[in-house]
Amino acid sequence: MDGAVPPDGVRYVAKNMRLDLRLIADMIAPGSRVLDIGCGEGTLIDHLYRTKGCDARGIEIDMAEVTRAVVHGLPVMHGDADNDLAQYPDGAFDYVVLSRTLQAVERPREVLRQMLRIGRSALVSFPNFGHWKVRWQLLWSGRMPMTSVWARPWHETPNIHPCTIRDFFMLCAEEGYVVEKWLAVDDAGQRSPWRRAAGMANLFGEQALFQLRRK
């Protein structure tokens, strides 16, 4: 059954966390208020509560994941980035996290606006569509790229708004957001040698992580 839930609670530890979640966790100050949009079964919020004493909450679109999170005693609600941010009051959180979800929302620009309305700081990670393998596949085969990051065919992918690192910088400039930190990594978590050069990062980074704030 889709909604099946393991009967006993398995606690998550940092070493089992996805790379981008570990990098995000490192950016979050202890004791802060955090909203994790697309939190899955709540790995990051559990980690932030246990290791940093954060008041961390989550929103998740997949009901089976929500159920698993609630079974683990985590404050997660069923909802999605497009429809469930507008209700929060301004400045309700110190950090609003959107990990590997931006490319799947209906209105990315509006979601970012809401994140920076309800949060002091937005932490956004996304897979980089500008990676050389993606470019090469499209150029060479003339077909939609399929890589380990972009692993589903065009007609089945939920990723309706892919973007590159350059695209994201452009959007931040248009919206007047301050990029406080950014980094790009490959799947193994290597950051150098292109860690500070956006053009290189856009070619060799498989995932990007941005920390934004309003001007």
Add this chain to the structure above:
Amino acid sequence: MIRTAMDQPAPSEPSLPEIDHQRAVFADGLVLECGTRLARLEVAYRTYGHLNAEKTNAILICHALTGDQYVAETQPITGKPGWWDMVVGPGLPIDTDRFFVISTNVLGGCMGTTGPRSPRDDGPGLWGTDFPPVTIKDMVSAQKLLIDHFGIARLFAVIGGSMGGMQVLQWAASFPDMVFAAVPIATAAYHSAQNIAFNEVGRQSIFADPDWEGGRYWESGKVPARGLGVARMVAHITYLSEEALTRKFGRRVRPGRELTMFGDMFEVQSYLHHQGSTFVRRFDANSYLTITRATDFFDLAEEHGGSLAAAFSGSRTRFCLISFSSDWLYPTAESRAIARALNGAAANVSFVEIASDKGHDAFLLDEPDFHRALAGFLSGCAEHAGLP
């Protein structure tokens, strides 16, 4: 037509048996929202488990429209197991080895708490239909007297489904500092026109029964069994889902039945008749009128200028909203609206819809994901509350 078709109750259905329910008596009474003062208030209750020395492990369970305080033990009239004996008990989701569970009969009820069957304040006889109109908030006020009576400053949790969920919401809105965690299940923050409409059919059915006798049936020792039975039948349909009815009965015909104009031929008919006829042996018609009216009045946002978020402004309570996918009486959209209002108050919210084909009644039935979510939420809250 129903008269000839229904399993006939005995011509003079005896009124509800008198049972010596466990009660707390509040001699100062209670001022109701309508302005009337009940001079004397009795609250019938049951408890399970042990209250710890710090009095921090108490859970209040609020029952639904026709529930009662016998949550996890034999119901004294029907002899059947308690309505939540799958959920409340040692090692169960609401674990009585850890928590002290309190359940009351609601104000206006017929299982020992002051209601239409109680002696009236202002003269001889019973209240009957002269019992003042009570609200969900009045029910909560009566429960609060009992909680104060126990010397409990803060409830670890308030939990309830359906009308019980309305009481949970009212508790969290009226006494936010007294509620550490709140679990409103399969409920809504107001009664919709459809909810009110179904209740009205039930009430009109009671009024139309000549044995109701203008609400004074208790004087002649009668019970408006047909009217109350039909009210229950209608309500029971709203507690189920089309899938559940199809799965349980489909179009199956009762064995040995020949086609007659009005006899009950289909299994679903006799099932409903059974639901109606057993209900009238355990429930009072005037209580049914009183309590359905209380649910119809319920609109939590109304007392906060129309904003549900304002009702929970500044709340530090941890909420867990649970709905069921096939519940069309209090559909998931109602729980989602509450969750969004709680977001508007920046409250701590968990919200999950449990996949079930059992309709509204799912919260009373064996739904493993629901029970695990409830247990998990309470364990998480216990950790935050510093409870063992």
